[in-house]
Amino acid sequence: MAxxxxxxxxxxxxxxxxxxLVNNNGFHDAPMSKIAKLAEVSPATIYIYxxxxxxxxxxxxxxxxxxxxxxxxxNYDDTNTVKEGFKIIWNNIAHFKLNQVEKSMFLTQCDTTPxxxxxxxxxxxxxxxxxxxxxxxxxxxxxxxxxxxxxLYAFSIYPxxxxxxxxxxxxxxxxxxxxxxxxxxxxxxxxx
Amino acid sequence: MAxxxxxxxxxxxxxxxxxxLVNNNGFHDAPMSKIAKLAEVSPATIYIYxxxxxxxxxxxxxxxxxxxxxxxxxNYDDTNTVKEGFKIIWNNIAHFKLNQVEKSMFLTQCDTTPxxxxxxxxxxxxxxxxxxxxxxxxxxxxxxxxxxxxxLYAFSIYPxxxxxxxxxxxxxxxxxxxxxxxxxxxxxxxxx
Amino acid sequence: MAxxxxxxxxxxxxxxxxxxLVNNNGFHDAPMSKIAKLAEVSPATIYIYxxxxxxxxxxxxxxxxxxxxxxxxxNYDDTNTVKEGFKIIWNNIAHFKLNQVEKSMFLTQCDTTPxxxxxxxxxxxxxxxxxxxxxxxxxxxxxxxxxxxxxLYAFSIYPxxxxxxxxxxxxxxxxxxxxxxxxxxxxxxxxx
Amino acid sequence: MAxxxxxxxxxxxxxxxxxxLVNNNGFHDAPMSKIAKLAEVSPATIYIYxxxxxxxxxxxxxxxxxxxxxxxxxNYDDTNTVKEGFKIIWNNIAHFKLNQVEKSMFLTQCDTTPxxxxxxxxxxxxxxxxxxxxxxxxxxxxxxxxxxxxxLYAFSIYPxxxxxxxxxxxxxxxxxxxxxxxxxxxxxxxxx
DNA sequence: CATGAATGAGCTTTCATTCAT
DNA sequence: TATGAATGAAAGCTCATTCAT
Numbered sequence: 137m138a139x140x141x142x143x144x145x146x147x148x149x150x151x152x153x154x155x156x157l158v159n160n161n162g163f164h165d166a167p168m169s170k171i172a173k174l175a176e177v178s179p180a181t182i183y184i185y186x187x188x189x190x191x192x193x194x195x196x197x198x199x200x201x202x203x204x205x206x207x208x209x210x211n212y213d214d215t216n217t218v219k220e221g222f223k224i225i226w227n228n229i230a231h232f233k234l235n236q237v238e239k240s241m242f243l244t245q246c247d248t249t250p251x252x253x254x255x256x257x258x259x260x261x262x263x264x265x266x267x268x269x270x271x272x273x274x275x276x277x278x279x280x281x282x283x284x285x286x287x288l289y290a291f292s293i294y295p296x297x298x299x300x301x302x303x304x305x306x307x308x309x310x311x312x313x314x315x316x317x318x319x320x321x322x323x324x325x326x327x328x
Numbered sequence: 329m330a331x332x333x334x335x336x337x338x339x340x341x342x343x344x345x346x347x348x349l350v351n352n353n354g355f356h357d358a359p360m361s362k363i364a365k366l367a368e369v370s371p372a373t374i375y376i377y378x379x380x381x382x383x384x385x386x387x388x389x390x391x392x393x394x395x396x397x398x399x400x401x402x403n404y405d406d407t408n409t410v411k412e413g414f415k416i417i418w419n420n421i422a423h424f425k426l427n428q429v430e431k432s433m434f435l436t437q438c439d440t441t442p443x444x445x446x447x448x449x450x451x452x453x454x455x456x457x458x459x460x461x462x463x464x465x466x467x468x469x470x471x472x473x474x475x476x477x478x479x480l481y482a483f484s485i486y487p488x489x490x491x492x493x494x495x496x497x498x499x500x501x502x503x504x505x506x507x508x509x510x511x512x513x514x515x516x517x518x519x520x
Numbered sequence: 521m522a523x524x525x526x527x528x529x530x531x532x533x534x535x536x537x538x539x540x541l542v543n544n545n546g547f548h549d550a551p552m553s554k555i556a557k558l559a560e561v562s563p564a565t566i567y568i569y570x571x572x573x574x575x576x577x578x579x580x581x582x583x584x585x586x587x588x589x590x591x592x593x594x595n596y597d598d599t600n601t602v603k604e605g606f607k608i609i610w611n612n613i614a615h616f617k618l619n620q621v622e623k624s625m626f627l628t629q630c631d632t633t634p635x636x637x638x639x640x641x642x643x644x645x646x647x648x649x650x651x652x653x654x655x656x657x658x659x660x661x662x663x664x665x666x667x668x669x670x671x672l673y674a675f676s677i678y679p680x681x682x683x684x685x686x687x688x689x690x691x692x693x694x695x696x697x698x699x700x701x702x703x704x705x706x707x708x709x710x711x712x
Numbered sequence: 713m714a715x716x717x718x719x720x721x722x723x724x725x726x727x728x729x730x731x732x733l734v735n736n737n738g739f740h741d742a743p744m745s746k747i748a749k750l751a752e753v754s755p756a757t758i759y760i761y762x763x764x765x766x767x768x769x770x771x772x773x774x775x776x777x778x779x780x781x782x783x784x785x786x787n788y789d790d791t792n793t794v795k796e797g798f799k800i801i802w803n804n805i806a807h808f809k810l811n812q813v814e815k816s817m818f819l820t821q822c823d824t825t826p827x828x829x830x831x832x833x834x835x836x837x838x839x840x841x842x843x844x845x846x847x848x849x850x851x852x853x854x855x856x857x858x859x860x861x862x863x864l865y866a867f868s869i870y871p872x873x874x875x876x877x878x879x880x881x882x883x884x885x886x887x888x889x890x891x892x893x894x895x896x897x898x899x900x901x902x903x904x
Numbered sequence: 905c906a907t908g909a910a911t912g913a914g915c916t917t918t919c920a921t922t923c924a925t
Numbered sequence: 926t927a928t929g930a931a932t933g934a935a936a937g938c939t940c941a942t943t944c945a946t
Contacts, residue, residue, distance in 0.1 A: 143905080162442040164356035168941055178907045180943075189941065248440045248493065250354045283509045286500040290490040291513040295482035301440065308478040317475045321483040325517035334930065360916060370932045372918075381916070526909065546826045548740035552937060562911045564939075573937065632824045632877065634738040667893045670884040674871035675897040682866040685824065692862040701859045705867040709901035719926080744920055754928045756922075765920065 147185045149175040151196050159241045163193075163251050194256040197246055200239045205263035207232045212266065218274035219323070222292075225267055226322060229293060230315055233300040241304060244297045264289075271326075281328050291325035339377045341367040343388050351433045355385070355443045386448040389438050392431045397455035399424045404458065410466035411515070414484075417459055418514055421485060422507055425492040433496060436489045459485075463518075473520050483517035531569045533559040535580050543625045547577070547635045578640040581630050584623045589647035591616045596650065602658035603707070606676075609651055610706060613677060614699055617684040625688060628681045651677075655710075665712050675709035723761045725751040727772050735817045739769075739827050770832040773822055776815045781839035783808045788842065794850035795899070798868075801843055802898060805869060806891055809876040817880060820873045843869075847902075857904050867901035 153174035157166035168189060172179040186192040212224045233240040246252045252260075271288050274280030280288065299318065302308040345366035349358035360381060364371040378384040404416045425432045438444050444452075463480055466472030472480070491510065494500040537558035541550035552573060556563040570576040596608045617624045630636050636644075655672055658664030664672070683702065686692040729750035733742035744765060748755040762768040788800045809816040822828045828836075847864050850856030856864070875894065878884040 146906095160442070162356075163354065164443075167939075169939085179941085180908075181906055183942070184905065244440050248436045248489075250352065251356070281509070281513070283513075284500060284506065286491065286494050287506065287510055287513060290487035290494075290510070291483060291517060294487055294490040297440075298482040298486040299478065302478050302482075308476060314476065314479065317473070318479055318482075321473070321475075321479060321517040325483060325513040338930095359914080361914085371916085372932055372934095373930080375917070376930065530909095544826065546739065548738075548827070551935080553935085563937085564911055564913095565909080567938070568909065628824045632820050632873075634736070635740075665893070665897070667897075668884060668890065670875065670878050671890065671894055671897060674874040674878075675867060675894075675901060678874040679866035679870055681824075682870040683862065686862050686866075692860060698860065698863065701857070702863055702866075705857070705859075705863060705901040709867060709897040722927095743918075745918085755920085756929075757927055759921070760926065 143185075146175070146177055146181065150177065150182060150185060150192070151199065154192060154196050155200075155238055155242055158193075158245065159238055163245070163249065190253065193251060194253065196242070197252050197256055198259060200242055201260040201263055203236075203239060204229075204232060204243065207236075208263075209266050214266075214270070214273070218270060218277060218279045219327075221270050222274070222323070222326075223319065225270070226292065226319060227315075230296055230318070233296050234310065234315075237300065237304060240297070240300050244301060247297075267293075279328055280326055288326050292322040295322070334376065338367070338369060338373065342369065342374060342377060342384070343391065346384055346388050347392075347430055347434055350385075350437065350443075351430055355437070355441065382445065385443060386445060388434070389444050389448055390451060392434055393452040393455055395428075395431060396421075396424060396435065399428075400455075401458050406458075406462070406465070410462060410469060410471045411519075413462050414466070414515070414518075415511065417462070418484065418511060419507075422488055422510070425488050426495075426502065426507075429492065429496060432489070432492050436493065439489075456481075471520060472518055480518050484514040487514065526568065530559070530561055530565065534561065534566060534569060534576070535583065538576055538580050539584075539622055539626055542577075542629065542635075543622055547629070547633065574637065577635055578637060580626070581636050581640055582643060584626055585644040585647055587620075587623060588613075588616060588627065591620075592647075593650050598650075598654065598657070602654060602661060602663045603711075605654050606658070606707070606710075607703065609654070610676065610703060611699075614680055614702070617680050618687075618694065618699075621684065621688060624681070624684050628685065631681075648673075663712060664710055672710045676706040679706070719761075722751070722753055722757065726753065726758060726761060726768070727775065730768060730772050731776070731814055731818055734769075734821065735814055739821070739825065766829065769827060770829065772818070773828050773832055774835060776818055777836040777839055779812075779815060780805075780808060780819065783812075784839075785842050790842075790846070790849070794846060794853060794855045795903075797846050798850070798899070798902075799895065801846070802868065802895060803891075806872055806894070809872050810886065810891075813876065813880060816873070816876050820877060823873075840865075855904060856902055864902045868898040871898070 150171065153171045154166065157170055157174060161170075168179050168182055171192075172182055182192065186195060208225055208228045210228050212221060212228070214221065216224065246257075267289075268285050271280050271285055275282050295318070299308070299310045299314075303310040342363065345363045346358065349362055349366065353362075360371055360374055363384075364374055374384065378387060400417055400420045402420050404413060404420070406413065408416065438449075460477050463472055463477055467474050487510070491500070491502050491506075495502040534555060537555045538550065541554055541558065545554075552563050552566055555576075556566055566576065570579060592609055592612045594612055596605060596612070598605065600608065630641075651673075652669050655664055655669055659666050679702070683692070683694045683698075687694040726747060729747045730742065733746055733750065744755050744758060747768075748758055758768065762771060784801055784804045786804050788797060788804070790797065792800065822833075843865075844861050847856050847861055851858050871894070875884070875886045875890075879886040
């Protein structure tokens with residue numbers, strides 16, 4: 137039991153180390169040796185928990201994606217009105233990006249580089265289903281524009297990634313006040 | 329002056345090869361040897377035109393950024409109304425992303441990974457000034473929301489990057505019809 | 521602690537290989553690949569034992585310098601007369617140069633090229649202290665000329681390097697008989 | 713005539729550049745490109761004047777060796793007594809090392825590294841013949857010790873190289889006063 | 905399970921030399 | 926003669942991965 141525990145801790149340390157290095161140095165400067173050093177294990181140990189580097193990255197991606205959707209749909213159920221439901225989800229996502237910067241940065245990087253293989257990316261997509269369902273309901277109710285969910289996502293959710301990046305680069309502060317404005321923009325871009 | 333001249337075609341071939349490889353394989357799998365092979369020159373030749381790999385990437389970034397802003401402000405001048413002016417710029421950017429997919433993908437990747445050094449990134453930022461000026465005018469005229477230009481950018485321009493990525497992955501078609509819807513969303517998110 | 525230990529034999533093999541190659545080909549034609557091959561290890565293995573090529577050369581230099589001074593002051597203590605003490609040291613050095621040709625050649629090369637960085641060279645200098653002390657005593661006793669130790673060294677010790685080089689090039693034989701003559705010359709050049 | 717002149721100047725510039733770089737960086741860090749740059753010619757031009765790098769080094773060695781012996785036997789003829797003759801030659805050599813530091817350093821480096829090929833080295837040796845003749849006369853006259861000329865050279869001439877090196881490294885000053893002491897040591901080591 | 909040592913393949917970059925003018 | 930461009934080969938070094946314990 138204590139042993140099992142220890143194992144999980146090492147795996148977690150490795151995932152955290154990878155997250156940190158990929159975020160700060162980029163995927164091209166996050167070698168296994170540095171990951172091992174940061175996680176305080178031997179390079180060989182990595183291969184006990186992960187098949188190879190690609191597998192390590194993939195697993196990290198999926199775990200973070202899961203953590204993301206777990207937060208995104210917190211306190212949400214489909215008994216709310218569409219707008220209320222959207223506001224809950226949107227705020228959850230915004231706070232995820234605000235508070236879990238490292239995870240968010242990693243996801244943003246994953247969304248735009250060929251470092252994640254197709255299979256993992258497709259698994260990752262499934263996590264958003266409840267939001268897609270909400271939008272579909274909204275369209276039936278005549279509250280949400282009758283346009284592709286890709287467009288809805290692009291204009292209401294995707295912008296949060298930009299705000300997080302800017303905040304990270306100290307270009308822009310991204311606080312509760314801004315969030316109210318931001319939500320207005322998001323909602324205006326998708327509401328009928 | 330009967331000397332074989334450093335020919336610009338080789339430089340261009342190298343930049344194109346780099347663009348292609350970084351887009352398809354990622355920065356971490358675009359070695360100088362492959363770049364040279366694709367450009368049909370010797371690896372050593374790269375170092376006649378570029379100081380090192382980072383310099384090659386930086387120069388590529390700056391050239392593409394310049395090409396982007398050249399397109400973005402085509403046919404634009406500040407005699408239009410704010411909405412008309414914005415529409416021109418927005419459409420220019422949208423078509424750039426539609427027609428110059430490789431360049432767009434590269435820029436998107438650059439915006440979210442630590443591939444580009446800070447200095448080059450800051451040079452790249454200057455290109456958007458006319459759009460910022462337009463927004464400022466719009467705010468004075470009471471046409472544009474009085475919020476940070478980062479928010480305006482995030483909700484009206486940045487989403488185009490997502491649409492381009494999705495199209496690239498064959499997930500979503502992104503044609504003239506969609507563009508009309510997209511512009512509506514963009515404008516709704518920033519107009520007062 | 522059931523770990524394959526970094527074995528000192530590999531380090532030694534690498535130092536020996538370097539010594540041999542630098543002596544025979546010069547520093548400029550002793551690439552890491554050849555060193556690795558001669559030591560029968562992979563090129564990458566070198567970097568487990570040494571930080572880089574300069575470090576390898578520096579460490580080799582310091583080890584040989586230590587071995588030199590270990591021999592130089594063998595059987596010597598300061599209870600002898602100055603002349604006897606000098607004779608012991610001189611003979612030790614002469615025999616080191618006679619019997620440890622590879623080490624001697626390397627040191628000679630190091631003394632006249634910018635292969636070794638300043639720091640290591642300064643560390644190397646400390647090894648001669650007992651000889652300098654002996655000369656100082658000799659000067660107080662009126663046995664040794666009251667001139668700079670650099671001059672004393674130049675005329676009594678440094679010539680042995682030339683004899684070793686000549687012998688190495690088969691130009692001159694350098695045997696016990698010659699050594700008696702050589703010592704006479706050395707002593708005559710520094711005695712009062 | 714003017715053209716011929718220009719040619720010789722370029723050749724000289726190349727030899728000087730090589731001399732300077734080999735002295736300061738060592739043979740291993742004196743690439744053709746740097747030599748060309750320092751001499752203010754194109755790398756390709758080097759190959760008009762020299763067959764290849766080895767030939768460049770060899771020719772430099774032989775020219776410096778010639779310049780050395782030209783100085784060494786200045787004002788010397790065999791009508792002097794042996795001691796007077798030796799003093800003239802010794803002082804000439806000492807002043808060469810004092811005043812022509814770059815040339816001296818280069819020769820010292822050549823004497824101890826395998827950068828000069830055997831053939832050139834043997835050509836270089838011939839230059840000392842008059843000194844060897846003088847010593848032979850001195851031995852017949854019973855003024856010089858009846859020992860190998862290698863020993864005579866090692867103890868009377870070779871030490872000057874050490875003094876030059878030390879002065880170069882700012883460890884020791886090597887002026888006219890020291891030279892008188894030095895000559896005493898040199899003469900004591902070879903006189904009968 | 906866990907390790908530090910070890911490695912072949914491959915990286916970025918430099919080199920001596922040749923080419924084309 | 927003189928050149929800057931061009932290059933294949935090789936340099937020093939790092940990497941993801943495996944070995945031996």
